[in-house]
Amino acid sequence: MTEQMPAGAGRTLAQAREARGLSQADVADKLKLTSRQIEALEADEYDKLPAMVFVRGFIRNYARLVGLDAEALVQSVGGAGTVTETITAPSEGVTITRPPLARWLVLLLGGLGIFLLLVALLYTWLKRGEEAYVEEVAVEQPVEADTADPLPARPVEGSRSENGDLVTVEVPIPALDAGPAPAPAPGQATVPAVPSPGAAPTPAESPGTSSNAPRQPAGQAVAQVRDVQPEAPVKAPAGKGLHFTAGEDSWVQVVDGDGRRYSKLIPAGGTDTIAGRPPFRIVVGNAASVRMSYNGQGIDLQPFTGQRVARLTLE
Amino acid sequence: MFGFLRGYFSTDLAIDLGTANTLIYVRGKSIVLDEPSVVAIRQEGPSGKKTIQAVGIEAKQMLGRTPGNIQAIRPMKDGVIADFNITEQMLKFFIKKVHDTRMFHPSPRIIICVPSGATQVERRAIRESAIGAGARQVYLIEEPMAAAIGAGLPVAEATGSMVVDIGGGTTEVGVISLGGVVYTASVRVGGDKFDESIINYIRRNYGMLIGESTAEAIKKEIGSAFPSSEVREMEVKGRNLAEGIPRSFTVTSNEILEALTEPLNTIVSAVKSALEQTPPELGADIAEKGMVLTGGGALLRDIDRLLMEETGLPVIVADDPLTCVVRGSGRALEEMDRLATVFTND
Numbered sequence: 001m002t003e004q005m006p007a008g009a010g011r012t013l014a015q016a017r018e019a020r021g022l023s024q025a026d027v028a029d030k031l032k033l034t035s036r037q038i039e040a041l042e043a044d045e046y047d048k049l050p051a052m053v054f055v056r057g058f059i060r061n062y063a064r065l066v067g068l069d070a071e072a073l074v075q076s077v078g079g080a081g082t083v084t085e086t087i088t089a090p091s092e093g094v095t096i097t098r099p100p101l102a103r104w105l106v107l108l109l110g111g112l113g114i115f116l117l118l119v120a121l122l123y124t125w126l127k128r129g130e131e132a133y134v135e136e137v138a139v140e141q142p143v144e145a146d147t148a149d150p151l152p153a154r155p156v157e158g159s160r161s162e163n164g165d166l167v168t169v170e171v172p173i174p175a176l177d178a179g180p181a182p183a184p185a186p187g188q189a190t191v192p193a194v195p196s197p198g199a200a201p202t203p204a205e206s207p208g209t210s211s212n213a214p215r216q217p218a219g220q221a222v223a224q225v226r227d228v229q230p231e232a233p234v235k236a237p238a239g240k241g242l243h244f245t246a247g248e249d250s251w252v253q254v255v256d257g258d259g260r261r262y263s264k265l266i267p268a269g270g271t272d273t274i275a276g277r278p279p280f281r282i283v284v285g286n287a288a289s290v291r292m293s294y295n296g297q298g299i300d301l302q303p304f305t306g307q308r309v310a311r312l313t314l315e
Numbered sequence: 316m317f318g319f320l321r322g323y324f325s326t327d328l329a330i331d332l333g334t335a336n337t338l339i340y341v342r343g344k345s346i347v348l349d350e351p352s353v354v355a356i357r358q359e360g361p362s363g364k365k366t367i368q369a370v371g372i373e374a375k376q377m378l379g380r381t382p383g384n385i386q387a388i389r390p391m392k393d394g395v396i397a398d399f400n401i402t403e404q405m406l407k408f409f410i411k412k413v414h415d416t417r418m419f420h421p422s423p424r425i426i427i428c429v430p431s432g433a434t435q436v437e438r439r440a441i442r443e444s445a446i447g448a449g450a451r452q453v454y455l456i457e458e459p460m461a462a463a464i465g466a467g468l469p470v471a472e473a474t475g476s477m478v479v480d481i482g483g484g485t486t487e488v489g490v491i492s493l494g495g496v497v498y499t500a501s502v503r504v505g506g507d508k509f510d511e512s513i514i515n516y517i518r519r520n521y522g523m524l525i526g527e528s529t530a531e532a533i534k535k536e537i538g539s540a541f542p543s544s545e546v547r548e549m550e551v552k553g554r555n556l557a558e559g560i561p562r563s564f565t566v567t568s569n570e571i572l573e574a575l576t577e578p579l580n581t582i583v584s585a586v587k588s589a590l591e592q593t594p595p596e597l598g599a600d601i602a603e604k605g606m607v608l609t610g611g612g613a614l615l616r617d618i619d620r621l622l623m624e625e626t627g628l629p630v631i632v633a634d635d636p637l638t639c640v641v642r643g644s645g646r647a648l649e650e651m652d653r654l655a656t657v658f659t660n661d
Contacts, residue, residue: 053467057631
């Protein structure tokens with residue numbers, strides 16, 4: 001403590017006191033201090049005195065008594081400056097410009113942004129996954145149906161003609177509705193089951209001409225379907241399986257007895273046929289415009305239709 | 316509900332809610348606000364709603380100069396709340412002023428000073444008004460403790476320190492040792508009483524009426540607490556009671572000394588009674604070091620001489636006495652966890 005004081009303060013006070021003709025005892029009496037304390041003050045021996053806050057006060061009082069500039073002396077003793085610096089002017093315009101809070105704000109907003117980004121990514125990922133699932137089902141279904149059920153012939157009824165006027169749909173063969181389909185007679189049915197888009201009338205005509213089923217071996221038919229319309233789903237023989245005809249855009253979802261799932265969008269005017277083992281759990285969207293038949297028997301969706309969706313189980 | 320969140324957007328404050336001035340210390344900064352505790356209220360229409368016209372310095376300039384529909388109010392009296400709602404509004408204004416953020420309402424933790432003589436009801440009122448002004452949490456600290464910390468006294472040591480805080484409304488005398496208050500007394504005499512005494516003295520002796528601001532100016536200019544060889548004069552303007560016309564006249568420092576004798580005697584007797592009640596060991600410490608004056612009253616000329624002569628003990632004036640209390644509260648705020656004992660529990 002002593003070393004940081006310039007030796008001046010005590011000496012200056014002592015000189016001023018002597019100049020005024022005062023003794024240390026006089027000063028001690030006036031300041032209500034002891035002579036010992038005055039001696040210590042004049043000798044700059046601050047460690048013999050109480051804490052610095054008191055020493056500064058004593059020096060201030062002493063300086064005032066002997067007519068010196070108190071503040072200059074207190075400054076020379078040091079320490080006081082740190083305290084007086086904290087005084088500020090009246091608060092005009094004094095505001096905390098950038099408290100550390102701004103950092104929090106940045107963190108908060110940044111965190112929020114990252115969170116939103118993650119949510120968006122998750123959403124797109126999930127959505128893509130769903131689409132992939134639907135596509136997968138649509139593509140693999142023919143193969144599955146082919147291998148799982150090779151025996152019955154699988155003539156294809158050219159239902160997916162894009163010309164829209166699907167006469168084939170209208171020729172289900174009621175006789176086939178019982179039991180497994182009879183073995184196909186290869187070569188018997190010469191009518192090409194799958195219409196080329198350009199030659200839509202041909203299949204439309206052919207079922208009309210040969211009433212006992214235009215059929216082809218399944219493998220062949222499927223292959224043809226794939227060649228022409230790779231995206232075409234499972235095709236059931238005309239008049240067999242579930243058959244849908246949509247007046248407007250609609251969709252169907254069918255789960256058959258083996259737990260296989262078919263999801264299809266049917267465009268306006270389109271048809272679709274799904275083979276499988278009963279029981280079928282069927283959900284039909286926009287049901288009012290869809291006609292459904294099973295093995296040629298028309299099924300009225302009306303009783304099963306809720307708002308727009310029909311749900312039923314077909315045994 | 317979002318208090319903890321809003322806490323991030325608020326800085327902790329120490330407030331010296333004084334009768335004359337309100338000072339605010341911001342944690343990690345320093346004193347950022349020092350304004351008079353005055354609120355000017357405008358009333359629209361005879362029974363219209365009241366709106367706040369000005370707070371602080373601006374309002375103080377209106378004090379005693381307002382037209383009929385504006386009222387300049389000092390909501391604090393004798394160190395405690397006299398008008399609860401106005402105090403709350405004033406605090407709200409000041410708290411908002413020291414917060415720059417616009418997005419959230421500030422919700423700071425606040426340390427606020429109370430006179431040691433404040434009753435439970437008065438303490439409650441101060442706490443409630445701070446909460447009403449948006450504080451998340453309010454801690455109360457007794458003024459003598461805050462003043463002692465602010466003056467730099469060794470409060471935590473096993474040695475007695477005596478502090479006399481002469482504020483606007485109250486004078487607090489405290490003896491402190493080991494971080495606790497050993498003795499404390501509060502008399503409701505302070506700068507306001509000095510002004511009042513000057514007003515009364517001039518009315519009695521000169522037949523002149525002066526306002527509070529003029530009285531305060533006289534006190535600052537030529538007021539003193541101890542006779543000195545140097546006599547100073549000041550020209551004052553006021554209204555002559557007999558004629559009803561403004562006149563100017565001259566008062567001297569000796570007259571003001573005479574006017575101040577009564578309130579000063581109250582302070583001296585409070586100090587003496589504190590010394591009587593102090594345990595002898597601490598009394599010895601005080602005799603060695605003396606007592607420390609803080610608060611605006613410590614700036615009254617020769618008030619330390621007066622106390623020195625009356626008690627025979629050394630008396631020193633703290634560095635920057637006006638801000639001691641708020642600086643002390645500020646240090647308590649900075650070291651909240653370590654200095655937990657200095658807060659009062661109620």
